[in-house]
Amino acid sequence: MTKLTALITGAHGNMGRALIHRLAADGFHVIGVDAHASTPHASDQSSPDESHAVDLMNEESAGAFVQSIIATHHRIDVAVLTVGGFAMGSIADTKTSDVAQQYKLNFETAYNVARPAFLQMMKQGAGRLFLVGARPALSAAGSKGMVAYGLAKSLIFRVAEMMNDEAKGTNVSVHVIVPSIIDTPQNRSAMPEADFAKWVTPEAIAEVVAFHASERASALREAVIKVYGAA
Numbered sequence: 001m002t003k004l005t006a007l008i009t010g011a012h013g014n015m016g017r018a019l020i021h022r023l024a025a026d027g028f029h030v031i032g033v034d035a036h037a038s039t040p041h042a043s044d045q046s047s048p049d050e051s052h053a054v055d056l057m058n059e060e061s062a063g064a065f066v067q068s069i070i071a072t073h074h075r076i077d078v079a080v081l082t083v084g085g086f087a088m089g090s091i092a093d094t095k096t097s098d099v100a101q102q103y104k105l106n107f108e109t110a111y112n113v114a115r116p117a118f119l120q121m122m123k124q125g126a127g128r129l130f131l132v133g134a135r136p137a138l139s140a141a142g143s144k145g146m147v148a149y150g151l152a153k154s155l156i157f158r159v160a161e162m163m164n165d166e167a168k169g170t171n172v173s174v175h176v177i178v179p180s181i182i183d184t185p186q187n188r189s190a191m192p193e194a195d196f197a198k199w200v201t202p203e204a205i206a207e208v209v210a211f212h213a214s215e216r217a218s219a220l221r222e223a224v225i226k227v228y229g230a231a
């Protein structure tokens with residue numbers, strides 16, 4: 001029996017590794033993508049079946065990569081796009097160059113993969129596409145002090161809405177995972193006085209994605225999935 005195929009960007013990150021481990025446990029053939037490829041190891045539960053290095057800010061490179069995956073595997077069943085970046089900055093501190101940088105990091109890296117992956121899912125008649133939003137981007141007030149980041153991430157919600165509108169009546173759905181603060185070594189180091197128990201773990205996020213990617217969730221069409229933990 002042919003394995004279902006899952007594509008994960010940001011494969012070397014905390015969330016990426018958790019997703020690889022969880023989706024592999026569900027029997028997916030997992031393809032990991034990051035700025036640098038790594039050699040997959042069967043003994044490493046966070047190692048994908050395939051590892052690729054792709055510049056996701058480059059539309060041609062990203063598109064060619066997705067087409068190569070389609071040529072090899074003939075389908076993309078699940079795609080989880082985790083690549084992004086964060087920056088603080090008020091209106092007074094934020095120039096258009098800052099907005100452009102966050103746009104490239106948080107929107108282009110997602111859209112350059114999401115678009116060809118979505119088109120393939122529509123062609124094959126089924127698929128689950130997961131983008132990563134941000135809690136601050138849900139409202140203007142929430143983006144206070146992080147203007148460029150909030151603006152860039154807000155586009156993730158809009159493109160998911162547009163894709164879901166195009167996918168009405170099909171078995172293709174696009175979801176935006178919205179985490180609170182993720183419990184990572186980097187965030188613990190940056191906020192040592194915080195209550196880490198209230199944060200959401202990468203493993204918890206991976207569980208939510210795995211459920212929504214499964215047949216058990218086939219009837220669900222909830223676009224925005226808030227994974228806040230106790231935060």
